[in-house]
Each structure stands twice: as structure tokens, then as C-alpha cells.
Amino acid sequence: NAGVTQTPKFRILKIGQSMTLQCTQDMNHNYMYWYRQDPGMGLKLIYYSVGAGITDKGEVPNGYNVSRSTTEDFPLRLELAAPSQTSVYFCASSYDHGGNEKLFFGSGTQLSVL
Amino acid sequence: EDKVVQSPLSLVVHEGDTVTLNCSYEVTNFRSLLWYKQEKKAPTFLFMLTSSGIEKKSGRLSSILDKKELFSILNITATQTGDSAIYLCAHAGNMLTFGGGTRLMVKP
Numbered sequence: 001n002a003g004v005t006q007t008p009k010f011r012i013l014k015i016g017q018s019m020t021l022q023c024t025q026d027m028n029h030n031y032m033y034w035y036r037q038d039p040g041m042g043l044k045l046i047y048y049s050v051g052a053g054i055t056d057k058g059e060v061p062n063g064y065n066v067s068r069s070t071t072e073d074f075p076l077r078l079e080l081a082a083p084s085q086t087s088v089y090f091c092a093s094s095y096d097h098g099g100n101e102k103l104f105f106g107s108g109t110q111l112s113v114l
Numbered sequence: 115e116d117k118v119v120q121s122p123l124s125l126v127v128h129e130g131d132t133v134t135l136n137c138s139y140e141v142t143n144f145r146s147l148l149w150y151k152q153e154k155k156a157p158t159f160l161f162m163l164t165s166s167g168i169e170k171k172s173g174r175l176s177s178i179l180d181k182k183e184l185f186s187i188l189n190i191t192a193t194q195t196g197d198s199a200i201y202l203c204a205h206a207g208n209m210l211t212f213g214g215g216t217r218l219m220v221k222p
Contacts, residue, residue: 105156
């Protein structure tokens with residue numbers, strides 16, 4: 001039972017570098033989400049997707065991009081890394097909208113931008 | 115803009131104590147309120163509440179929702195060191211909005 005798989009678990013970037021955080025789920029969930037969690041804070045929604053080919057902005061989308069070419073995969077792209085993007089990133093999925101179904105989370109990616 | 119506020123920010127208790135964590139919300143389109151426990155990494159689901167006044171219970175944890183006063187509480191009785199974690203409350207409206215969390219530390 002893989003559930004939601006995120007890679008990498010840790011990454012250090014230099015300012016201005018780019019990277020892609022990978023997220024895949026094997027539960028055939030329609031909804032997928034990317035959150036970031038700063039130290040001592042709750043989770044803030046970056047982007048979400050309601051199905052393949054459909055994505056939308058969350059609360060804090062600036063500096064990020066996403067795509068959803070398949071039901072399983074929802075990668076998050078950082079184009080020009082900035083220190084403000086130092087955070088823990090969580091991918092999550094649910095079968096239905098988060099209001100009707102609990103979220104399943106990946107194990108997180110700890111990203112530091114120096 | 116939907117808002118979820120949790121209190122207290124942090125709490126230190128001793129094993130055997132009972133704690134109450136608070137979650138208040140201001141939302142435009144209420145669907146449900148969820149509680150999660152976050153230990154080392156990813157949050158794990160505890161409860162989903164949709165109706166006022168109906169208590170959800172799981173072992174020593176219980177939660178209740180008041181839709182009129184727009185808040186929910188999470189109770190933990192006879193706390194154990196394994197209850198130490200961040201407890202997150204989230205409102206599910208048009209999207210899932212999380213509060214800032216309450217960091218609970220249970221000392222032996």
C-alpha cells in the first residue's frame with residue numbers, strides 16, 4: 001500500500017536554482033494538493049487539482065507551478081528558488097473534495113534555500 | 115477569506131492530565147471541520163465533524179462541533195507522552211483551510 005509518495009525527502013537549493021518535487025498516488029484519487037508548512041505554523045495551500053488536466057491556485061501560489069497530466073502524478077515546480085521558499089512541502093490527495101473526504105498525506109519534503 | 119484560528123498555540127501538561135484544544139473558524143461555505151495529529155512528519159487524520167452537537171470519540175480523544183458559535187474542541191483525557199504532537203484543525207469549505215496548530219507536549 002504505497003498511498004501518496006513524495007520525492008525527494010530532503011533537498012538543499014541555492015538561490016535561483018530550480019527543482020521539481022514529485023508526488024504520485026496509487027489510490028485513483030481525483031483531488032490532489034500541495035501544501036507548505038513553515039516552522040511552528042499550519043499548512044498553507046499552494047496549488048490543487050480536481051482531476052487530470054485541471055489545476056488551480058491556492059493561498060500561496062507565487063513562485064510555484066504545477067501540472068496534472070495523469071491522475072496519479074502532481075509535480076510541483078520551483079523555477080527560481082528564494083530563501084522564502086524554505087519550508088516543508090506536503091503533497092496530499094483525496095477521492096472527493098476535502099470537505100467530504102479526509103486527506104491522505106505524503107511524508108513531506110524538507111527544502112532549504114540558501 | 116476563510117480563517118481558522120487555534121488556541122492555545124502551545125501547551126505543556128503532565129501524563130494523566132486532561133487537555134482541551136480549541137478551534138474557531140470564519141468561513142463562507144461550511145462543509146466540514148477536520149482534526150489531524152502531526153507527529154514527526156505528515157498529519158494523520160483524527161476526526162471529521164459535520165453536524166453540531168454530535169461528539170466523535172476514539173479512545174481517549176473526542177471532538178465536538180458547534181456550528182452556531184463556529185468552533186470545535188478536541189479533548190484528550192488521561193494524556194500520555196505519545197500524545198505529544200501538533201494538533202491541526204482544518205475547515206473544508208471551497209478548499210481545505212488549516213489553522214496554525216496547537217503544539218502539545220506531555221511530560222512523564
